[in-house]
Amino acid sequence: MGRVNIYKPLGKRAGSRSIGVSRKRQTSSSVSPTDGSKKRSTLQMDLEVLECPICFETMTIPIFQCDNGHLACSSCCPKLSKCPSCALPIGRIRCRAMESVLRSISIPCPNAKLGCTKNVSYGLESTHVKECIFSRCSCPALDCDYTGSYKDICRHYYTYNSDPATVHLYEPLMYNISFNVRMNISDKIKIYVDDISDRLFAVQCFREPYGVCVTVSCIAPSAPELGKFSYHLSYTVDGDTMTYESADLKRIHKVSFQTPLEKFMLIPHSALRGEMLEMKLTIRKVNQV
Ligand SMILES: [Zn+2]
Ligand SMILES: [Zn+2]
Ligand SMILES: [Zn+2]
Ligand SMILES: [Zn+2]
Numbered sequence: 001m002g003r004v005n006i007y008k009p010l011g012k013r014a015g016s017r018s019i020g021v022s023r024k025r026q027t028s029s030s031v032s033p034t035d036g037s038k039k040r041s042t043l044q045m046d047l048e049v050l051e052c053p054i055c056f057e058t059m060t061i062p063i064f065q066c067d068n069g070h071l072a073c074s075s076c077c078p079k080l081s082k083c084p085s086c087a088l089p090i091g092r093i094r095c096r097a098m099e100s101v102l103r104s105i106s107i108p109c110p111n112a113k114l115g116c117t118k119n120v121s122y123g124l125e126s127t128h129v130k131e132c133i134f135s136r137c138s139c140p141a142l143d144c145d146y147t148g149s150y151k152d153i154c155r156h157y158y159t160y161n162s163d164p165a166t167v168h169l170y171e172p173l174m175y176n177i178s179f180n181v182r183m184n185i186s187d188k189i190k191i192y193v194d195d196i197s198d199r200l201f202a203v204q205c206f207r208e209p210y211g212v213c214v215t216v217s218c219i220a221p222s223a224p225e226l227g228k229f230s231y232h233l234s235y236t237v238d239g240d241t242m243t244y245e246s247a248d249l250k251r252i253h254k255v256s257f258q259t260p261l262e263k264f265m266l267i268p269h270s271a272l273r274g275e276m277l278e279m280k281l282t283i284r285k286v287n288q289v
Contacts, residue, residue: 050122063098063102064090066090072091131221133223137254144160144167169190171193172193181203188206192283219251226251
């Protein structure tokens, strides 16, 4: 059974450490000095207490209760006409007590073993993991299943490039200047490496009946401390140029070969000349820290 550490600021009733967890279930309790001036108590409780009794998902605020006190999460509640347990009305009364229990809980980042020391609000782990600098990324080479931090991936990528038997092909990347991107549509992906700050960029093309979609992304978590990039992509055919500008170059943990639904340059079928795409790309550093 899953357990979670509960942190509670210690006030006047510091000794009681009662936060609605039954004595029977409470398996350990300790006081630890923590961040800032707040002292917190640590104890353990069953994760089931924090699950919606209807859908068994982690409850998120707002939480509702029926006239009898049975709970329903914010996604279940609108679908209910009455409480499934006792048939009394549900949806009018918020369960503020449970909401404040939820707000008070923080748990270690799921990447704690990889070195992240941050605590995150319970139920919001996935939001943090997208940004967590320790989150694992996947090598973009086809048929390679290596995973590691964004730096590991980058170093792995250019280490393997020295072996001609592998397909870890890349070109070096320079920021803020326009360079030619030449790729065969059936190659699907081309990798650029910034080996100074360990960043891998993927230019991908997706063939569709109506044309080819082109995207540029960076294989790294969207952690603010990793800075922000923008890009400018252009394609010229018969003297006409189409351009695509993105103010925020997408970060990804893993390349996907599914055609994106948004944020791509579309080269219509009528503008394609054979299998080779000749484009120009500029990647800019927007705010580097
Ligand atoms: Zn629910
Ligand atoms: Zn009820
Ligand atoms: Zn983290
Ligand atoms: Zn690899």
